[in-house]
Amino acid sequence: MTVYTASCTAPVNIATLKYWGKRDKSLNLPTNSSISVTLSQKDLRTLTTASTSSEFTEDKLWLNGKLESLESPRTKACLQDLRKLRAQVESSNAELPKLSTYKLHIVSENNFPTAAGLASSAAGFAALVSSIAKLYKLPEDMSELSKIARKGSGSACRSLFGGFVAWEMGELTNGEDSKAVEVAPLSHWPTLKAAILVVSDDKKDTPSTSGMQLTVGTSDLFQHRIKEVVPARFEEMKKSIIAKDFEKFGELTMKDSNSFHAVCLDSYPPIFYLNDTSKKIIKLIHKLNELEGKIIAAYTFDAGPNAVIYYDEVNESKVLGLLHNYFSKLGGWESKDLTKLTKVEIEGTDDEIYKGVSRIILTSIGEGPQETNEILTI
Ligand SMILES: Nc1ncnc2c1ncn2[C@@H]1O[C@H](COP(=O)(O)OP(=O)(O)OP(=O)(O)O)[C@@H](O)[C@H]1O
C-alpha cells in the first residue's frame, strides 16, 4: 500500500499582549488583536507526522502515544479546511493523487506537559496544520494556514511564524481576515531570552475557552480593556518591537499581563490563575527593575500560575543572577555558565520561594514551524 507522509515541528508562543475573549466561539474569532513571541524549539516543541493512504479507514490522532478522539469540532474544522485546499490543488492538476479523499493518521508528541498553561494547544495545532499542509503540498502562505490553526485553538495561529507575531482580530463574521502576521523575524532581535518558571504543571483550573466566555459575559472592566486599552497598546507594542526598545516592550508586557488577570478577577464568579508564588515572582521582578533603575526583565502569565520572564541577553548576568540566587535548587540550570552570573539579592524575599516552583526552562526567541525528516510511528 502507498502511504504518503510528512513531518513538521512547531513552536510554543507566549503572548505579550493577551488574547482573552471571543466574538465567535466556533470560529475562534477574538474580541481583540494580540501579540506574541515565538519560543525556541530547542526547548519546547511539538513534532507531528501526518500520513495518508487510500487504505486507511478512519482519521486517527495519537498524542504522546495515546489514541485521542478526533471528534472535537475544532480538530474536525482544521482537517476539513486543509482537505478543501488540497482539493483545489488536485482540481488544477488531474495527475495528482486524490489525497483529499483519503483518511489521515496523525502522530504527535509534545516535549513538555500537555494542557498545563505552557501553550501546548498552540504548538499542537500549529504542528498539525503545518504537517498536513506539507503532506498536501499546499502553497506556503503562513497567514492563510494561520486561519486554519486558529480554528483549532486561537493562540495556535501565532505559532505559524517565528520571531514577533501579531494576530489581527479582523472584522468579518466568517473570520477570513482574522489571521497571524509577522511583526519582525527572529533575526531582528535574536538576543531576546525567556526564563519560564514552572509553578505548576497540573492541568489548569479553568480552561481558556470557558474562562473567556465567563469574562466576556460578566466583566465590566473587560469592555474598557478591549475598546480602549488593547487597541492603543497593540500599536505601541509593535513600535517598541521595531525599535528594539526593551524598556517599553517590557513595561507594556507586564501591564498587559496584569490587565488580563484583572479582567479574570473581575469576572463573576472570579477566575484566579495566579497563586502566591506567582505574586512573589511579580514582586521580585519589579524590585529588580527598581534596583537597576530601568526595566531589564518583564514577567507575563497565561491562564495558569507559570511565569515567563523576558529579558535581553545584555542583562543576562543580572536577570539570571537574581533567579539563580532564589531558584538554584531547581533543575534547568545545566546549560548556563554560572560563573558569569552576578548574584542579585532582594531584601525581604522569602528564601523558600523556590518551593513553589518545580523547574526552570531557560530558552530564547525562535523560528516558526520546520519540516523535518524525523518520522513518528505508532
Ligand atoms: N500535539 C498536539 N496535537 C494536537 N492537539 C494537541 C496537541 N497538544 C495539545 N493538543 C490539544 O490541546 C489541548 C490542551 O489545550 P489547553 O488550552 O487546555 O492547554 P494549553 O495549551 O497547555 O494551555 P494555554 O493554551 O492556556 O496556555 C489538548 O487537550 C489537546 O486537545
Ligand SMILES: C[C@@](O)(CCOP(=O)(O)OP(=O)(O)O)CC(=O)O
Ligand atoms: C491566556 C492566553 O494564553 C489564552 C490562550 O487561549 P487559547 O488559545 O488556549 O484559547 P482557545 O482559543 O479557546 O483554544 C493568552 C494568549 O495566548 O494570547
